[in-house]
Amino acid sequence: MAPEERREALIAATIPLLHAHGTDVSTRQIASAAGVAEGTIFGVFESKSQLVVCSLVKALDPQPTLDALAAIDRGAGLRQRVAEAAEIVHNRFIDGAHLMHAARRLFFETAPDADAQQRIVDSRRQMHEAVVEIFEADVSLLRIxxxxxxxxxxxxxxxxxxxxxxxxEEFRGTDLATLLLDGILIKDDKRGDRTTC
Structure with a gap:
């Protein structure tokens, strides 16, 4: 196996273990999952920490989420687009919550890594830009x-x-779309808001 292929195989084997064990995963566990000798890891990575960092970066790659947001039908109504975007973003956060927490702790506190920190910043920016695009076609309908x-x-x-x-467990994209687009006050067409603030 070529070095780059072995590197990718080790990262692929490590990601599920990070979900299961966090950053405390051992090189023995990784080697077993990858079907290689433990020493093989250090022929490809300088340290377990480097493998964990590379695996976290790969696991938290925003591209699949960005692709899903880009695939939302721009011809659909704003409410439907917002509901779909909310589901996609929420699923990403739920699926990667503990990895995101581990990455922030590792990259910013335990073993500061400027490159990994920048990746997190870039990922947040890209996610924000992709979500903003969902709203932009209907900017004339928005108060903000x-x-x-x-x-x-x-x-x-x-x-x-x-x-x-x-x-x-109770999250629904349609509920968030309603909250964002309508607020929480009951509307009355004849009297305006039923509640005075």
Missing amino acids: PPDQAGRLLLLHCGANAFGPFGDP
């Missing part, structure tokens, strides 16, 4: 700029995935 609307969607999905008051 698409940039702010995108941040609110990401904020809610993040809080639901990571926060103490989140309820990932």
Whole structure:
């Protein structure tokens, strides 16, 4: 197996172990999952830490999420587009929540890595831009700029995935679309808002 292929195979074997064990995964576990001798790891990576960093970067690659957001039908109504975007973003956050936490701790605190930190920053920017695009076609319908609307969607999905008051099992993209687009006040066509603030 060529060195680059072996590198990719070790990363592929490590990612499920990171989901299961976090960054405490051992090189013995990785070698067993990859079907190689433990020493093989160090013929490809300088250290276990380097393998873990490369695996976290690969596992948190935003491209599949960006592709899914780009595939949302731009001809669909705003409400449908927002609901679909919310589901996609929320699923990403839920699927990678513990890896995102581990990456932040590792890249910023335990073993600061400027390149990995920049990847996280770039990933956040790309996600925000992709979500903003969902709102941009209907900017004339919005009371706030698409940039702010995108941040609110990401904020809610993040809080639901990571926060103490989140309820990932009950999350529905349609509910978030309703919250973002309609608010929480009951509307009355004849009298305006039923509630005075």
